[in-house]
Structures are given as C-alpha cells and as structure tokens.
Amino acid sequence: MTGRIVAVFGNMVIAEAKGDVIQNSVGYCCRADGAKLLSEIIRVRGRCVDLQVFEETRGLKIGDTVEFREEMLSVALGPGLLGQIYDGLQNPLPQLAEQEGFFLKPGKYIHGLDLKKKWAFTPTAAVGDTVSAADVLGNCPEGIFEHQIMAPFTLREECTIKEIAPAGEYTVDKQIATLATADGKEVPVTMQQEWPVKRALAICKRRLMPTDPLITRVRIIDSMFPVVRGGTYCIPGPFGAGKTVLQQITSRHAEVDIVIIAACGERAGEVVETIREFPELTDPRTGKSLMERTIIICNTSAMPVAAREASVYTAATLAEYYRQMGLNVLLLADSTSRWAQAMREVSGRLEEIPGEEAFPAYLESRIAGFYERAGMLELNDGRVASVTIGGTVSPAGGNFEEPVTQGTLKVVGAFHGLSRARSDARRYPSIDPLDSWSKYTGIIDPAKTEKMRSVLRRGSEVKQMMTVVGEEGTPIDDFAIMLKAEIFDNCYLQQNAFDEIDGATPPDRQQFVFDKILEVMDTDFDFEEKHQARDIMFKLQDLFRNWNYVAPDSNEYKDFVQKIDAFIAAKGRE
C-alpha cells in the first residue's frame, strides 16, 4: 500500500493514501535520494493520512511516495538486549556508530537484535506439551541471567508443541519450535518476537498489590519515602536540583535484577557518563559489570522529537519483557516532561484544541497509561515479577502547579519533590522532607518515621519562628529540637553521592543508624545555654557525619559507635 505526500510541516507529513490504512501503523516516507524515513500514522481524515516522521524531514517533497505497512511501531524481543544502548526506536547506537561514524543519519536503521550471534538454547518443554502465550519453551544464558524463550505473546489459544529444536546454538531468527493450534494451524517460533511498543505486555494470572520495598540505598528514599517493587514514583524538580544524579545513583545501587534507563529528551552527555562508567563498575551483588544488568534507551534532546515520544514506550516494553521471565525490573525515565512536550509538539502540528499550557487534552490519560505499565504480577506459572517505574518531571519554572507534575502526582505511589532551596544549600539529595510523600511502607517502622517527620516539622517551625523572634527569643527546648532536626537532616537525610561508602547505605545499616538517631532525639541533653547546645550538637554531628564515611566492617566503624554511645550517655559533657 502506498500514498503520496501532499504536505510537510516540521516533522509532520500529510499523505494521500490509495487504499486502507491502519491507525498507529508504520509508514516510510521515501526521499528522492532513496532514504526511507520511518513514520507513524497518527490521524486519518478521509484519504488524508497524517504521519509523524521519526527523523528530520529535510529534503522531502510534495509527491514523494509513502509506503504503508500493516505493523505497529514494534520492538524485537529476545536474547541480546541486555547491555545494549538503543535509540528510541531500538536502533543499536554502537552498531550505527560503526557503520555511520559520528552522526546519526536519517533513514538508517539496524535491527535491535544481532542476527549473526548464536545463543545456546536448551529446550525445557517437549513435543506434545500444550502451551499458551508466554509459557516457557526453553532458555539460553544471557550474561548473568537464564534468558527464557517463551511462546509467542500473541497466541490467542492453547497450542500443542509439534516440534522443538534440540539443545544447540541458534541465531535469534532461526526457527526453534513449531506450535499447532487446535484446528491444526502451525505457528513457527524463533528466539525473538516482536511486540508493539504502545501496547502493555502483561500476561499473568493476576496483578498483585506491590508491597516489597525496593532498596535504592539512598537513605532519604528507603527510610522516609520508600519505593516498592512494582510501584511507581516521580521526581519533580527545577533544573539543577539533582533529578538526574538521583536516578544515576539509583540505577547503580537499586536492588533489582534489571535496570532500564530511558534518557528521554535530555542531555546526551549524561548518557555518555553512564555508557562509559557502567562497564567499569562491578555490581556487588553479582560481581559482574553493571552493564550486564542494564539497557539504555537513549533519545536525547537533539535527536528527533517523535522518536523521543516513542522512546519511553520502547523502554517500558523491554521492561515488561524481562518481567515475563520472572525478573524484577526498574525503569527510570528522565525526563517524562520531555516526552510530554513531544506529545505537545505533535498535537500542535495536528492543530488539536490545546489544553493547559498548550498540552493536549489527553495528556493526563497518557501519563496514567504509562505508569500503569508498572506493576507486580503473578505469572501464569506462579512466579512473581515486577516492573517499577520512576520518572523525573521537569516543570516549567520549577513550579509544580503545571500539567505534567499534576497529572503525574495523581497516579504515582511516591513523590520525591526536589527543592531549589535545598539544592542551593547543597543539601543533597535535595528531596524536600516536608513536602514529599510515599504511600508505601519501607524498611523502617512507620511509627518511627512518623516521629522523625514530626521532629523535622517542629524544627522547621522553630527555624521560622527564629526569623521573627530571634535566637534570644527562642526557648531553649525549641532550640534543642531545631538542632536535633538539623542532625537528622545533615547526617541522615543528606548523603554524598560521590563517596563510595556514604553514597550507598545498605538497609541494615540504615535501620541501625536510624535507631541511633532516634536515641539522640529521645535524649534530653539538659542544655543550659544556647551556645553550649550548639557546641555539643556540632560535636555530635561531626561524629555522625564521619561515621557515615567509614566501611561497615572496619574497626573505625565500631569505634564510632562506641564514641557516639558514650557521647549520648554523657550528654556531650566531658
């Protein structure tokens, strides 16, 4: 099926079709020099078909041919995804670089999986077995995982295995099994399958309520505003507040099987950091390079905007695929605002009636739909697996009262709001402990976190009061609460992301230190004077802060515990 171009405007093309077209299917705009530019049908009006082109449209002319395909925008799923770096449409960037050099040439596409590489397949199902969609047929090792080869996700009914290949080395496009439907239709199976990115992939017995804490090793998150496996959370914050750094450290330390990083419409340099650093870093839990558990989807701000819109879906689909294998996956999207803006650009070109700040009216439902792709599932064979989604939000002017932040807050389970005041004062991570919230329960007893929250609240009230009545007008007990809140903030909530030890705190250490801080809170230091209170608290703070920097199994660590205990016992008096 073909058509011809009748209009070009930005990355929008209008074509006249000569037959039937399918909404959201793929088309190729054929430029005079032979390049075929990937596009997606986003609206049909009579014979006019509106396409968004995933490339620069430079050089397209009126009358150029458009080839329409039946398939939706899809990704290839199979062994070889882990460790890869893809653009938003699943083109492997290293292979593009090998073939094309420095620049991303429009119209150049490479299949997402290596078609030459052989994988050691071992069948686990046998001829005669019945299988449904996503049932395991066999597996092959992929880095640190057993990659499971599953029956096609598109199967609508139970099938019988008619043939299955013996253990051996196969490429992903080699047929390894034949299934037969009840009425005898044959379904060929290879180690790879395609799935349309905008459709959620969740083949399971049921969805479960997510409750297992997902440990990020960031203290303020795990202890105060926890995230759970299968849950969702968002990180809104003005530019420079620390959204990306927070996601970077989470991608390193999060206790999950697989991390998928969707670098959506922001800086290329930040992805380069990850690309260059991850292969060098070892994952302490597997002893292998961090890259082996990571997939990067990289559609940065200078790359085509329509592909940016697709990139978060590509990332979600890959996450869901590994969830089907029984794994826990964390998807980090930075930034969902750029994805929303890509929608806004397209909507503007379609001349749709704009909503608030010119975002389309369907913005909220799209945001909800994206976060809905997270979840903890009980798979058909009883295993439990999850996709967790954490997205940053980049609100215009740093003001959370804007459509993307508001639309996101309605659907997520935890809100880590970054504050400009905290990042200016270098209080990192700059998650605002008074504004943020989480609906989940983490590793600390909620009664204890509630207690700390009230200390923080009191401390902040006292600080406020002090700006009015001055230090001399503040009662000593209030003053002490303010200093205690400062200790908790400075030594627990703040964390030096660039220090090896302080940058990542395991849960048992968090629980231990949290309790120690609670002891400080519960101690009445009987301060007589404010300067004395300040001196004592400075010293205690110094001890806690230095304690954070020492390795847990060292003698120094034990020394610090002793010193702190002694200090508390003596109420800081010598």
Added chain:
Amino acid sequence: MRKYFDEITRIAGNVVTITASDVGYDELAIITTKRGPSLAQVIRLEGDQVSLQIFAGTQGISTGDKVRFLGRPMQVPFSDDLLGRVFDGSGKPRDNRPEIQADPVDIGSPAVNPIMRRMPDNMINTGIPMIDIFNSLVESQKLPIFSVAGEPYNELLARVGLQAEADIIILGGMGLRHDDYLKFRNTFEEGGVLGRTIMFVHTAADPVVECLLVPDLCLAVGESFALQGKKVLVLLTDMTAFSDSLKEIAITMEQIPSNRGYPGDLYTQLAKRYEKAVDFDGAGSMTTLAVVTMPGDDVTHPVPDNTGYITEGQFYLRNGRIEPFGSLSRLKQQVNGDTRDDHRAIMDGCLQLYSTCRETREKRDMGFEMSNWDEKLLRYGDQFEDKIMDLSVNIPLFEALDRCWDILADCFEPVETGIRRAILENHWPKELTAEEEAAEEAAASA
C-alpha cells in the same frame, strides 16, 4: 538551469507563500526584489503552496517578485580562510573583504551519536575563583551566563574567551549593539587572538531571520573545525534575542504558543543548538558559552528556564559578581576530584558557611542580637566576598584554594567548618594548637 516561480500568494510577517513545485522541505531559495536578492528557507509545504522564511524580511516584497530554489539546504563555506573574518547572519562578509571561496558544509547537521562522544575531563582554567573552585568549566561544556541588561556579561564572555586557550574562537552575535561588537573585536585584538577568531554578527538593525541563523552558522563552522581535531570555543550573545526571533516566526506561522507566546518546541530548538557542544571520540571538541539575558530578571521566564534544562549548568551574573547560589557547573565533578584533595571539601564547606552567613545577615538586618557564632559568620562572609567572589580577582586555582583556607582559619575553629577531619589535618593553615587539639580529641572520644 533552475526554474523561477513568481506566483506569490501571501506575504505576512517574514514569511512569503508562493505557488511552486518540486521543492524540498528545508530547502534554500533566493528571492529577487527591488532591494536586491535575499536568501529564504522553506518552512512549510502544502500542495503547491510553499512557505518561505525570508532572511532579509518581507518589507518591500512585491507579489510580482521572482523566487529561485537552490535544491540544497543552507550552507556555509568552510576553510581556514574564515579565521580573522566577520560575517553577517546570512553568511555574507561584514568586513568589506571578499567572499570565502571554499567547499560548503550544511548547517543544522544531524545529532552526534552519543557513542561517539567522549566523557569530558579537561578543566578549562579561567582564573576566576568563582568558576575554577566552585563551578569548574570543562572542555565541551555548554553553559549559559544568566544575566540582565547592564551587567558586564559580554566582558565576562570575552575574558573567558581570552583565557580559555582554545584553538579557534567563534563569536555569534544576535541583536548585538554595534559598540558591543567593536568591544569584542578590540578585546580579541588586544589579547592577540583575532587571528584565530571568526565572528558571525547580527546587529539589532539587521533582519530578524538572520538572527535565527547565527547560532547555526557558528556551530556548523565550529563542528567542522572540531572534526579536524581542533579545540573550539563558541561564544553566543544573546540567546534571548534568538529565542525572540523564533517566537516571531512561530506567531507568523500561526502556531499555537505554549508559554508567553513562545512556541511549544522552544526547548527542542534550543537543545538542537546547545547539544552541538561535544568532545568527539577521536577528534576535537566544541565548548559553548552563551549569554541569556533574563527578561524582568526572572529565571522562570521560558527562555532561561528552557535553557537551564538543556545546558550543563549556568552562571548567574548579578551585581558584577558570579552568584554562588544557583550557579552550577554540572561537569565540575568530572574534573575537581583530580585537582587537589581539598578542592571538593573547600567547594562544599565554603558555600555552606556562606549560605549560613546570608541567613545571619538577614537576622542582623531585622535587628536581632548577634551571637558569637553569628559574628564569626559575618566576618567570614565579608572576607569571602572581597577576596574570592569579586570578579576582579584573577588568580590560579591552587592559590585560590589556599586563600579560602586562610579565610576559614581566620574566622573559625576547625570543627565549625563542617569539613572532614582528614582534610582539615592536611590543610588547616595554622598548626592545630594544643588546646584545639585537646578539644578535637575530646569531641572525638567523649
């Protein structure tokens, strides 16, 4: 021989629509008017209607004027002959010297494959402590200077340009005042770098579309030099003028504005330019410093706001000083770990104290009694501003770090600085006195 088209159907703003065929999107055209020829660029195709953005503006265009399409996008000739030359926003010489005869390169090349970028790791020394210590500038960084009219932002830009030791300096002026252009020229001449400088200058008197092209011209030339292995520094001033030109065109094209009249793709348009800053794996680099004047001194204005989300930090220039709060170099941690072991500790420690000092000043201004601690902070703040923050301070990094230690030692006891003990022991300028040592011990073993 290319065909002429002369059926102009619409003239509005800077856009002319003409009936034509076989025209490519983004293609370049020449329109010949009574005032002479002007370049134009295709920005919309709809059936046989082609909309063109006219570089010289549409004033005086007649419906009978002729348009010829060039069958290629906008290009700029590229060779070493560009060095020392000055051009306007359509690439024509501005210095009364002949046009450059050389093979052209396309402007607006595709994005660089992220795989082909190196991790930036080379600090650019500026001699300005507020940059070198607190927000180090790094080769290949893209960084704006947020400021307001009246501040010496162009001077700062020129000063960094001179000290940065780049192979090639490219200045892009947008809506630049003629005096400012001359000032840049003189500074570069006196600094002896004019021979490796190229300028693309659009002045406030020139047509608005030419303003749009200035960054693209600078970046296309810079990128080509970088691909040859050169270290390129691009200085752009003022990107707010560029954004306003974008707004003007968008409104003419009847695009729905998203925020204060700016088009919804402002972020993408700015990002496409800023993201050209690069350190090529296997070739040279391009660093971009840009002035962004903030209308109404408001960072939440769409231009500085979108810029901040794109660039790798920002410097706030206010009251003739680089403000420590809000100013940020996102790449600083790539370089400040390898300079000296106390660099990061000083960076964090001095700023935290300065921030507390500002709170204390507020308290003082409200008439509150100052404690002993407050007095220390006030003393510290004054010294820090005079000896470190002042823009006239021009000293190398290590000297600046030593100076910070001297200030700290003059104002505080070691524990009060919040700096880790290991660092203090190595760098505290005074011998820790017996008394202080005892206090430390006591704190440690209490």
